[in-house]
Amino acid sequence: MSCSPILSHHTPICHEQFFPRGVKSAYAERLLRLSSEAEAALRPGAPRGTLRIGTLESTAAARLPPLLSTYHERYPDVQIELVTGDSTALLHRVRSFDVEAAFISEPFCAEGLEAQEAFTEELALIAPKTMAPIKGARDLRNRTVIAFATGCSYRRILEDWLSMSKVVPERVLELASYHAIVACVAAGSGVAIMPRSVLARGPRGK
Structure with a gap:
């Protein structure tokens, strides 16, 4: 029985070796990133790796700074990347696995996705x-x-x-x-x- 290694971003390979011509390299990058995150999740101890969060820019400016600061203190080995956009664009990013989660605003249609109220915006x-x-x-x-x-x-x-x-x-x-x-x-x-x-x-x- 052979063991298939989990690829990470640091593996010196060419994406074209594993994906047919015409497949965008962004898709390959996404799969490699998910592999890296899966590898990190299997390691014991505190979380580590990259967490990509989508957000409205207004939310990023007015709501997220204290939350991100607290999260960083608890999990210093997690690198947070914020991706900004409007609600429609962010929903698309969640569905296409470009981000793990997103802060958006009602009204929206999130069929097939989990949604939880974060805060009320006046x-x-x-x-x-x-x-x-x-x-x-x-x-x-x-x-x-x-x-x-x-x-x-x-x-x-x-x-x-x-x-x-x-x-x-x-x-x-x-x-x-x-x-x-x-x-x-x-x-x-x-x-x-x-x-x-x-x-x-x-x-x-x-």
Whole structure:
């Protein structure tokens, strides 16, 4: 009986020796990473290896620092890698085994995946100071909505809220950071929605 060794990233082999032409090297890298993690899991003692976590950038900035600090103190041999993106992209990464788990925001469809509530995020609708008080969705008629690209859960929440009152934004201005969104709202370009935790820490990232 022969024993098949578990391959790791440090094994000096060429991926093309084991995978047919046309198979992306990223797939080979993923299998090698999983083999390395499996090898680490079989070792006795504290966990070690790489833990890849997907997260919204707002969560990474406002929620994860104390959690990651505590985790690192308990398991110093585990290297944590954060992968950021919107909820749709992160769900895809979990399903394709690019990350072990992900922090995302409702609403989402996680059929076939385990889901557990991590924390409750309070959202705030922000508008220019010169704008009259907002009492309902109809007050946003003919207004520009400033948001991340399609796939952002918070944008979907705002659009669903407007849709319930049959309100369609005049247009949607898509930006790539909360800092830019807040700046445009302050300049009077439109309204936006974001977590209060991000506003409390200052708008950085997604």
